[in-house]
Amino acid sequence: MSIRMLLPYAAGLALTVTLAGCAAESAAPQPAGTAPGAPAVSRSVTISEATGPTPAPPTSTAPNFPAGVPVAARKHTKAGAVAFVRHYVDQLNVAWTTPDPEAIRDLCDVRVSKACAANLKDAEAYKRDGLRYSGTPAHTKSIAPLGVEPDQTHRILWTGVQLRNDLVDSKEKVIQSYPREELRLAFFLRWTDSGWLILDERLAS
Numbered sequence: 001m002s003i004r005m006l007l008p009y010a011a012g013l014a015l016t017v018t019l020a021g022c023a024a025e026s027a028a029p030q031p032a033g034t035a036p037g038a039p040a041v042s043r044s045v046t047i048s049e050a051t052g053p054t055p056a057p058p059t060s061t062a063p064n065f066p067a068g069v070p071v072a073a074r075k076h077t078k079a080g081a082v083a084f085v086r087h088y089v090d091q092l093n094v095a096w097t098t099p100d101p102e103a104i105r106d107l108c109d110v111r112v113s114k115a116c117a118a119n120l121k122d123a124e125a126y127k128r129d130g131l132r133y134s135g136t137p138a139h140t141k142s143i144a145p146l147g148v149e150p151d152q153t154h155r156i157l158w159t160g161v162q163l164r165n166d167l168v169d170s171k172e173k174v175i176q177s178y179p180r181e182e183l184r185l186a187f188f189l190r191w192t193d194s195g196w197l198i199l200d201e202r203l204a205s
Contacts, residue, residue, distance in 0.1 A: 063191075063192070063193055063194055063195040064193060064194050064195075065194060065195045066106035066107060066194060066195070068087075068091075069084070069087060069107075069195060070083065070087055073086075073087045073195070073196065074195055076191050078145040078148075078154065080196065081145065081154040081156055081189050081196060082143045082144065082145060082156055084107075084189060084195070084196040084198075085143050085156045085158055085187045085189070085198075086140060086143055087107070088104065088107050088108065088187075088198055089138055089140055089158065089160070090140075091103040091104050091107060092104055092119060092137065092138065093136050093137055093138060095119070095120075095123040096122065096123055096126060096132065096133045096137050097132055097133045097135070097136065097137070098127075098132065099123050099126035099127045099131070099132050099133075100123065100127065101120055101123035101124045101127060103123070104116075104119060104120060104123065105120060106194065107197070107198060108120070108197065108198040109197050109198065109199050112199055112200065113198065113199055113200040113201065114200075115200060115201045115202070116198060116200070116201070126167075129169075130169055130170040131167055131168065131169055131175060132167070132168060133165050133166070133167060133168075134165060134166040134167075134168050134172075134174075135163060135165050135166075136163055136165075137162065137163060137165055137178075138160055138161065138162055138163065138183075139160050139161045139163055140158065140159075140160045141159045141160045141161065142158075142159045142160075143156060143157065143158050143159070144156070144157050145157075146186065151190075152190060152191065153188050153189065153190050153199065154188070154189045154190070155186055155187070155188055156186070156187040156188075156189060157184065157185070157186055157187075157204055158183075158184070158185045158186075158187055158201075159183070159184050159185075160182075160183055160185075161180060161181070161182055161183065162178065162179075162180065162181040162182075162183055163180060164177075164178070164179060164180040165177070165178045166178070183203075184203070184204040184205070185201050185202065185203060185204055186201065186202050186203075186204040187200075187201045188200045188201070188202075
């Protein structure tokens with residue numbers, strides 16, 4: 001494969017509108033037929049009458065999770081980070097066999113991770129060139145938390161297998177073959193406005 005182990009988020013926009021106004025009244029000539037000294041009749045219109053009640057600002061601060069992220073992987077906990085790594089590997093399998101780069105695009109920060117950028121680039125190339133993996137690229141054996149850094153980056157250990165596979169074209173011609181290989185990978189994740197985001201993945205000893 002080799003699961004390239006060289007190994008947006010979406011952010012909401014808030015718009016605040018502030019209304020301010022002032023009015024000055026000046027004396028006006030009295031209409032004909034009005035008795036001298038009779039008070040003029042006037043009516044002031046308040047902002048609430050003119051525009052209706054001001055809507056309350058949104059109070060929800062829930063992350064804007066990418067589509068398809070399972071409930072277990074939407075929790076800001078060690079278990080949630082473990083579930084997210086499992087989901088990422090599952091989606092990487094989809095990205096390379098369908099192929100579909102969108103399966104992993106919003107799960108990993110390609111700006112800082114060479115591994116993430118390589119995985120996404122491969123998926124994009126496979127889709128563009130009509131290539132795909134003939135079978136599931138990776139199988140998960142176990143996933144476990146390794147610890148949390150001072151900057152709240154979570155380290156997760158993934159243990160699994162790169163399965164024996166072929167990269168084939170649209171006519172099933174074998175372009176390249178990959179052997180079975182046992183793998184141990186360290187994933188680095190951080191909680192963001194879109195939930196968990198993988199910052200990097202490296203071979204673990």
